[in-house]
Amino acid sequence: MKYRHLGNSGLEVSEIGLGTNNFGSRMDPDQAAGVLNAAIDLGINLIDTADIYSHGQSEDYIGRALGDKSGKRESVILATKFGMDWEDGPHGQGGSRKHIMRSVEGSLKRLQTDYIDLYQFHRPDPNTPIGETLRALDDLVRDGKVRYIGNSNFSAWQIADASWTAATERLAQFVSAQPEYSMLVRNIETEIIPACDRFGLGILPYFPLAMGVLTGKYKRGADVPEGTRLSTMPAARQESRLNDGNFSVIEKLEPWAKDHGHTLLELAFAWQLATPTISSVIAGASNPDQLAQNAAASDWVLTAEEKAEVDALLDGSPAR
Ligand SMILES: NC(=O)c1ccc[n+]([C@@H]2O[C@H](COP(=O)([O-])OP(=O)(O)OC[C@H]3O[C@@H](n4cnc5c(N)ncnc54)[C@H](OP(=O)(O)O)[C@@H]3O)[C@@H](O)[C@H]2O)c1
Numbered sequence: 001m002k003y004r005h006l007g008n009s010g011l012e013v014s015e016i017g018l019g020t021n022n023f024g025s026r027m028d029p030d031q032a033a034g035v036l037n038a039a040i041d042l043g044i045n046l047i048d049t050a051d052i053y054s055h056g057q058s059e060d061y062i063g064r065a066l067g068d069k070s071g072k073r074e075s076v077i078l079a080t081k082f083g084m085d086w087e088d089g090p091h092g093q094g095g096s097r098k099h100i101m102r103s104v105e106g107s108l109k110r111l112q113t114d115y116i117d118l119y120q121f122h123r124p125d126p127n128t129p130i131g132e133t134l135r136a137l138d139d140l141v142r143d144g145k146v147r148y149i150g151n152s153n154f155s156a157w158q159i160a161d162a163s164w165t166a167a168t169e170r171l172a173q174f175v176s177a178q179p180e181y182s183m184l185v186r187n188i189e190t191e192i193i194p195a196c197d198r199f200g201l202g203i204l205p206y207f208p209l210a211m212g213v214l215t216g217k218y219k220r221g222a223d224v225p226e227g228t229r230l231s232t233m234p235a236a237r238q239e240s241r242l243n244d245g246n247f248s249v250i251e252k253l254e255p256w257a258k259d260h261g262h263t264l265l266e267l268a269f270a271w272q273l274a275t276p277t278i279s280s281v282i283a284g285a286s287n288p289d290q291l292a293q294n295a296a297a298s299d300w301v302l303t304a305e306e307k308a309e310v311d312a313l314l315d316g317s318p319a320r
Helices: 029-041 057-068 097-111 130-143 156-169 192-199 210-215 235-241 244-259 264-273 288-297 304-315
Strands: 003-005 012-014 016-019 046-048 077-082 116-121 146-152 174-178 281-284
Touching: 012 016, 016 029, 016 288, 029 057, 029 288, 057 097, 077 097, 097 116, 097 130, 116 130, 116 174, 130 146, 130 156, 146 156, 156 174, 156 192, 174 192, 210 235, 210 244, 210 264, 244 264, 244 304, 264 281, 264 288, 264 304
Parallel strands: 016 046, 016 281, 046 077, 077 116, 116 146, 146 174
Antiparallel strands: 003 012
């Protein structure tokens, strides 16, 4: 496994990370522990979760698994999130000091740890000044409860605003951004990637496999394979991923990858890692075998020419 610095920070994260929004919703504690321990054994150190994933279950399963694997906590980068709808009523979500101070205690307890490596603001809160959020996060960093802070689902102007606010108020800076990004969803290329480059944030793309579509296991006109993520979703959500536009792109990418001795899955990871701003690709995995395939994908380093060839295939596609 290779490691990259997370943005301008000193934190080194594995090029392949582990997303865990399926812990609790689709995996029980034993299955989650199996995948987590396999990740550690493969050298994957970045574990991404959130308080709202199955309302705390994902964090809880990670805490239990790390407790069983004693001595491993230190080698893992635990990245969690706050700010999405935890409960109804005032301060049940968002970026207020009150919500943050309560949320962090819940996450620390469920994760069975006394510090969070990367605490991410899950989505912007238009009703709370970013200065209030950053000051509360800065206090957590000074208290040692949090080591680094990041954002998620921020627009480019919000990244710039937060960076300037932190600089002028002398507060901890966001070191990471977590937007959706894959070969099928590329809108961050115009504004967000340049903003992250300018302000020194590393990107942790979510849905890097487009929920599994970029594994190649879904085929045009074929039934959705049983037991897969998309098989559990309503028809409209399936259609948003399994549509003619996406299949047209996949049908160009898959032969290109094959001609280069690789699979579509490997290309999905290697293409992301060809952009230096991408620090770690945090794909979810249903079992240790999937994880091992994903970890191995980072062995393929695309040349600049190969990256340009793939981009040209994508540029001509309707998916952008
Ligand atoms: N910040 C945010 O707002 C936000 C939003 C969503 C997600 N996230 C984070 O991003 C992470 C990644 O997103 P994601 O897991 O939802 O989507 P994803 O990484 O695009 O897709 C993961 C799914 O693809 C399938 N898969 C993975 N590796 C495979 C392999 N080698 N062979 C075959 N199938 C494979 C698995 O599903 P099946 O086996 O069931 O097909 C797996 O659950 C999440 O876990 C979460 O931590 C963040």
